[in-house]
Amino acid sequence: MTLAPPTTAAPAAGAAAEPVVRVRGLVKEFRLGGLFSRNHLRAVAGVDLDLPRGSIVALVGESGSGKSTIARCLARLEQPTAGSVAFDGVDVLRTERRRASRAYRRRVQMVFQDPFGSLNPAHRVEHVLRRPLEIHGHTTSARETRARLVQLMDAVGLDPALLDRYPHELSGGQRQRVGVARALAAEPDVILADEPTSMLDVSVRVGLLNLLRRLRDERGIAMLYITHDLASARYVADTTNVMFAGELVEGGESLTLMDEADHPYTRLLLSAVPDPRRVTALDADQRRELREQVLHPTDCPHGDDSQNACSDKDPVHHWLSREPGREHWVRCHRYTPASPIATRVIAEAASAAGGDDSEPTPTATNAAPPRT
Amino acid sequence: MSAPLLEVENLTVEYAVGDRPVVAVRDVSFAIGEGEVFGLAGESGCGKSTIAMAVLRLLKEPARVTSGSIRFAGEDVLGMGEAALRRYRWRRAAMVFQSAMNSLNPVLTIGEQLGDVFTTHEGATRREARTRSAELLELVGIDASRLRSYPHQLSGGMRQRVVIAMASALRPALLVMDEPTTALDVVVQQEIMAQIQRLQRERGFSVLFITHDMSLMVELSDRIAVMYAGRVVELGAAGRVFDQPEHPYTKSLMSAFPPLHGPRVELVGLADRVRAAGGMSDGCGFHLVCPSDRSDCSTSIPDLREFESGHWVARSGSTGAVRAATTTPVPATNGAGQ
Numbered sequence: 232m233t234l235a236p237p238t239t240a241a242p243a244a245g246a247a248a249e250p251v252v253r254v255r256g257l258v259k260e261f262r263l264g265g266l267f268s269r270n271h272l273r274a275v276a277g278v279d280l281d282l283p284r285g286s287i288v289a290l291v292g293e294s295g296s297g298k299s300t301i302a303r304c305l306a307r308l309e310q311p312t313a314g315s316v317a318f319d320g321v322d323v324l325r326t327e328r329r330r331a332s333r334a335y336r337r338r339v340q341m342v343f344q345d346p347f348g349s350l351n352p353a354h355r356v357e358h359v360l361r362r363p364l365e366i367h368g369h370t371t372s373a374r375e376t377r378a379r380l381v382q383l384m385d386a387v388g389l390d391p392a393l394l395d396r397y398p399h400e401l402s403g404g405q406r407q408r409v410g411v412a413r414a415l416a417a418e419p420d421v422i423l424a425d426e427p428t429s430m431l432d433v434s435v436r437v438g439l440l441n442l443l444r445r446l447r448d449e450r451g452i453a454m455l456y457i458t459h460d461l462a463s464a465r466y467v468a469d470t471t472n473v474m475f476a477g478e479l480v481e482g483g484e485s486l487t488l489m490d491e492a493d494h495p496y497t498r499l500l501l502s503a504v505p506d507p508r509r510v511t512a513l514d515a516d517q518r519r520e521l522r523e524q525v526l527h528p529t530d531c532p533h534g535d536d537s538q539n540a541c542s543d544k545d546p547v548h549h550w551l552s553r554e555p556g557r558e559h560w561v562r563c564h565r566y567t568p569a570s571p572i573a574t575r576v577i578a579e580a581a582s583a584a585g586g587d588d589s590e591p592t593p594t595a596t597n598a599a600p601p602r603t
Numbered sequence: 604m605s606a607p608l609l610e611v612e613n614l615t616v617e618y619a620v621g622d623r624p625v626v627a628v629r630d631v632s633f634a635i636g637e638g639e640v641f642g643l644a645g646e647s648g649c650g651k652s653t654i655a656m657a658v659l660r661l662l663k664e665p666a667r668v669t670s671g672s673i674r675f676a677g678e679d680v681l682g683m684g685e686a687a688l689r690r691y692r693w694r695r696a697a698m699v700f701q702s703a704m705n706s707l708n709p710v711l712t713i714g715e716q717l718g719d720v721f722t723t724h725e726g727a728t729r730r731e732a733r734t735r736s737a738e739l740l741e742l743v744g745i746d747a748s749r750l751r752s753y754p755h756q757l758s759g760g761m762r763q764r765v766v767i768a769m770a771s772a773l774r775p776a777l778l779v780m781d782e783p784t785t786a787l788d789v790v791v792q793q794e795i796m797a798q799i800q801r802l803q804r805e806r807g808f809s810v811l812f813i814t815h816d817m818s819l820m821v822e823l824s825d826r827i828a829v830m831y832a833g834r835v836v837e838l839g840a841a842g843r844v845f846d847q848p849e850h851p852y853t854k855s856l857m858s859a860f861p862p863l864h865g866p867r868v869e870l871v872g873l874a875d876r877v878r879a880a881g882g883m884s885d886g887c888g889f890h891l892v893c894p895s896d897r898s899d900c901s902t903s904i905p906d907l908r909e910f911e912s913g914h915w916v917a918r919s920g921s922t923g924a925v926r927a928a929t930t931t932p933v934p935a936t937n938g939a940g941q
Binding site: 293294432433434435436437438439440441459461462463465466467486489490499500501502503504505506507508509515518575576579580581582583584 | 646647744745758760761764788789790791792793794795797798815816817818819821822841842845855856859860861862863864866867869870871872
């Protein structure tokens, strides 16, 4: 038995450069209030995103920025309001209008945030991993199944003896590895990982990130890595996109992006990450200024961009570098976000900073003098 | 030369589960000076929250303090009676809980809940309580009109600040904060931490700061203690421990964080190493992969020994009597340069 991949052969020319998933103008609105309410919340407001083969793309942003909604739209757990999702060049939102085909679901798998909630507590690990093998027709005999299960456990660095355990008998890190193994069982081309490490202990996180990197390198799987942790995105992802209030504000090769952050929101976000090695921290006034620039921009430093003229209405992208391996773009600084989410997010930080006009001083000014 | 505010000495806490008690905290000693920010670092299950609960005498069955002492300004906390305990909690030592955002009562307004602190502990009149609650809210940058709001009407960051205001209402000398900003976004967390620092500077209280976020802890603390499996394995000035950790566990923990600067270097997860070496069998579980020879760690984690002035590391050895960790609060600023 074979499962036909979606029709249309991949275009011969430029096939290598063609991303597995190409998202264009993705919009997702949620209705607020009752059935007849006309109030909408625009969680995702026109996002373009490419997932190239064998590459990890990070989507970073704060809660409410819409990053998880994008993953859920790609996994077809949510129906996008507008836009296109091309999978191998085929717009699946048109060909599979109402719900995703099994073939699509086989090729796009998701790893969830909560390793405690995403595994059925009534089933052993063996069952959790055997089901996708059966559903997607990757096994024909019991012996083959067993062999596949052992392979899967090996692939995610788990002892096959754990197959007979129930989820509650595993640690958080082990459970999340089972979650990854379950996704792998379907032999996907794309893995959507939504905050896969945020509920894990710090030392276990690195192990999971290394696993994702290995799967990318060894199996050429494309991954969307969604996180609020910029340092982990920098570590694991080839390219990083910064999301704010339903829109992407900056993107590029991860190291370049974080070393040369350009957009005020990206700079605000980076400044907020605790980092004892930071050489120069922003003071309260600088942070206030950045918040102001995000909400009420006045000027764009890239006004001389001849290809993409600045605009406060359209989210124009300015390319800062197109050099391969150092790609970096930023949304025009002058663009004013219309979303109420933007105001709310910034207001929250501003209110937390409320009245903090004093100069920041070292933490230890009040420490008692050392005893001699 | 003032005595330390809080002295925890040889504290052992057990959870009596079944017939074999689980030792959550074993023989832990540290002291916090007046006005000092002391960080307790470690992963979940290492016993750091248990210590926080013990300090405020909040441990409930099946947890028991089986040995050791806790002294607050020279007074024995473990021996306090009901009345003394009522005076101690909130007025002298207060706590901001891990899920503080959800620890507010949903059916009472912010004003009622803040006011309660003053009416209950200080016998204030309702009018007095109102005025002081308003002052308190403004202290954390929230408009006094919010006194009439219910918790669900405030954002997560605001609720968190209300809880911090509530904990500092009676000007306690010690504020215990257990993961105070874990559920918040970084941009908000940054502002709240800045606010806590400002408050701490103005009022000079001591802080016992518990978090799994090492970077945040190092930024804020004067000194830190790193815990592993119920024991403190390293204690010293925050910058010093971060820059040059001595204990192999601390080294692994510090290197488990991908950096925000510099080239990408391959990191090794700590649990991976332990697993690769054969799993947690006995002892600390870490001795198996220790780079240095620690054959005597295979049965237990050694006691702390002073490695250099003010810097304590759990390592074995025959010399040097083990005593409570230094009572000297070392300011972070000159700690790193020693």
